[in-house]
Amino acid sequence: MPEIRHAVVPDIGDDQQIPLVEILVAVGDYITLDQGLITLESDKATLEIPATFSGRVTELLVKPNDRLSAGSPIAAIEVEEETPNEPLPVKAAEPAPSPVPAMPAAVREPTAPARQGIAPYASPLVYRLARELGVDLQRLTGSARQGRITRNDVMQHVRSVLSAQPQTTSTRTAALLPWPEVDFSRFGETERRPLTRIQRMSAANLSRNWALIPHVTQHDHADITELEALRATLNRENGPEGVKITLLAFLLKASSVALRAFPQFNASLDIDGEQLIMKKYLHIGFAVETPQGLVVPVVRNVDEKSVTQLAQEIAALSKKARESALTASEMSGGCFTLSSLGGIGGLAFTPIINAPEVAILGISTACWQPVWDNREFIPRLLLPLSLSYDHRVIDGALAARFSVYLTGLLADIRRLLL
Numbered sequence: 001m002p003e004i005r006h007a008v009v010p011d012i013g014d015d016q017q018i019p020l021v022e023i024l025v026a027v028g029d030y031i032t033l034d035q036g037l038i039t040l041e042s043d044k045a046t047l048e049i050p051a052t053f054s055g056r057v058t059e060l061l062v063k064p065n066d067r068l069s070a071g072s073p074i075a076a077i078e079v080e081e082e083t084p085n086e087p088l089p090v091k092a093a094e095p096a097p098s099p100v101p102a103m104p105a106a107v108r109e110p111t112a113p114a115r116q117g118i119a120p121y122a123s124p125l126v127y128r129l130a131r132e133l134g135v136d137l138q139r140l141t142g143s144a145r146q147g148r149i150t151r152n153d154v155m156q157h158v159r160s161v162l163s164a165q166p167q168t169t170s171t172r173t174a175a176l177l178p179w180p181e182v183d184f185s186r187f188g189e190t191e192r193r194p195l196t197r198i199q200r201m202s203a204a205n206l207s208r209n210w211a212l213i214p215h216v217t218q219h220d221h222a223d224i225t226e227l228e229a230l231r232a233t234l235n236r237e238n239g240p241e242g243v244k245i246t247l248l249a250f251l252l253k254a255s256s257v258a259l260r261a262f263p264q265f266n267a268s269l270d271i272d273g274e275q276l277i278m279k280k281y282l283h284i285g286f287a288v289e290t291p292q293g294l295v296v297p298v299v300r301n302v303d304e305k306s307v308t309q310l311a312q313e314i315a316a317l318s319k320k321a322r323e324s325a326l327t328a329s330e331m332s333g334g335c336f337t338l339s340s341l342g343g344i345g346g347l348a349f350t351p352i353i354n355a356p357e358v359a360i361l362g363i364s365t366a367c368w369q370p371v372w373d374n375r376e377f378i379p380r381l382l383l384p385l386s387l388s389y390d391h392r393v394i395d396g397a398l399a400a401r402f403s404v405y406l407t408g409l410l411a412d413i414r415r416l417l418l
Contacts, residue, residue: 004058007037007051007074017067018047021197021324025075029057034148035123037074038062041197048151055079064325122149130154131271133208155204198293209355214391217350217362218399221382222407224366228381230413247383248286249311251338251363254409256282256302257416259336262402264394266335268356276393285334285354286314288321295321296354298334338363342383351388358393361406362386383410 022039025031036048055077062074120137122130126149130137135154142149184190195203227250234245259266259282267276282303285296297317299310320326337354340363351362364384370377385407389399409415 002055002078002080004076005053005055005079006061007053007077009040009049009068009070009072009074010052011070017069020062020064020066020068023060023062023064023328024048025057025060027057027060031055031057031077032123034144036151038068039197040068049074051077053077053079064327065323120149121147126151126154133158134212134271158204158208196292198290198295202293205355206352209352213353213355215350215353215388216391216396216399217386217388218396218403219348220385220387220403220407222385222410223371223380224383224410225381227410227413228366243308243311244315245307245311246314247342247366248314248338248340248363249307250410250413251340251361252284252286252299252302252310252314253305253307253416254406254413255284255336255338255361257409258402258406259284260303261405262398264398265359265389265402267358267393269358269390269393273392279335281335283333283335285331285337287337287339288318290322290324292324295326295331296334296337297321297326297330298332300333336360342366348384348386351386353388353390358390359399360388362388 018040020038021041024036024038031037031051032054033052034050037051038049040047040049057075058078059076060074061076062068062072066072068074120127120140121142122137127137129135129151133154135157137149137154140149140153140157141147143153144150224247228247231245231247231250235242238244263278264276266279266282268279269275270277281301283298283300284302285298287294287296297320299305299313299317302310305313317326317330320330334354334357336357337351337360339351339360341349342363342365344365346364348364349362351360353360362385364386366381366383368379369382371380371382385403387399387403394402
């Protein structure tokens with residue numbers, strides 16, 4: 001008969017309570033020995049707490065931002081009477097094919113030879129992370145007990161590959177110089193500030209995306225004079241206690257219509273880079289600045305929601321983001337991303353694509369400019385847009401058509417009704 005056991009925080013050598021920053025499992029998941037359950041982040045380090053037995057999660061006893069210490073319960077887990085012994089690497093029927101190289105051969109870090117016939121010892125979460133990053137686990141040596149490969153092992157490998165540039169005949173002239181090691185204290189007083197967990201993860205993801213995706217960015221202006229007049233009218237009618245309609249809500253709605261009209265923008269390359277995965281759903285992410293770094297919550301089924309509903313959801317997700325309360329599901333599944341700097345300033349920028357998406361839209365600050373209407377100059381409110389796209393999937397002509405279509409929607413918001 002199955003029994004319920006509690007997974008608890010082990011003795012981690014710290015008497016203080018440590019904030020919980022990430023929950024790695026969900027109710028209903030079957031977990032294995034040493035699989036990561038939660039991530040704690042102290043001032044000194046980030047700790048992944050593994051399971052000490054296998055079973056199915058029946059209840060989560062923690063939530064993000066909880067402060068935990070040794071002995072704190074994490075989850076209720078249903079186990080069989082005889083808990084399986086710790087699994088060992090098993091013999092695979094055939095060596096698993098290597099994923100598509102995560103980096104061009106010219107910049108691939110020399111690695112240990114693959115362990116033919118032996119399945120790498122790692123949790124399902126680590127397998128998924130490696131698959132998303134294009135890392136061959138066969139070539140990694142695990143740092144955990146019994147050679148288990150951890151998330152940190154995978155991320156460290158990615159950082160090493162991105163920073164390495166072997167000197168070969170074909171790359172010698174283009175090789176990057178080593179990163180300079182400077183003792184800055186020689187020049188004056190300094191202070192070291194550790195990056196947050198979000199900043200470290202963002203750095204690895206952005207480096208990978210910039211290195212692996214051939215980016216092209218096109219810039220345009222959208223005439224939002226009438227749209228802003230409508231938005232101001234709606235907010236006056238709603239009053240201070242009503243829903244505040246933001247420009248971002250209109251941008252999400254217009255983007256969903258443009259994605260329907262140009263489905264190649266609502267796609268992802270498969271892992272082999274030979275087929276496009278065309279998505280029939282429209283989930284759009286938007287970047288939010290938080291004290292810990294940038295996060296991207298995702299609004300689901302944007303095409304099925306009104307501008308007012310989108311404004312409400314944007315406000316709710318932004319609040320959760322700033323409180324570090326977003327769940328993993330609220331930050332996954334995006335098809336397209338908006339990155340708005342309009343509230344800060346600037347004319348244009350080059351946003352980095354949020355892989356595995358194939359495009360991202362940057363929004364800068366709208367400003368009044370004189371526009372010639374064949375008779376006279378008239379003042380118009382122009383919104384700068386910066387569209388970055390994956391040139392393997394989208395060519396310049398298609399991107400230009402997408403941009404023209406989107407700016408047309410924003411210039412005459414009535415087109416959203418068609």
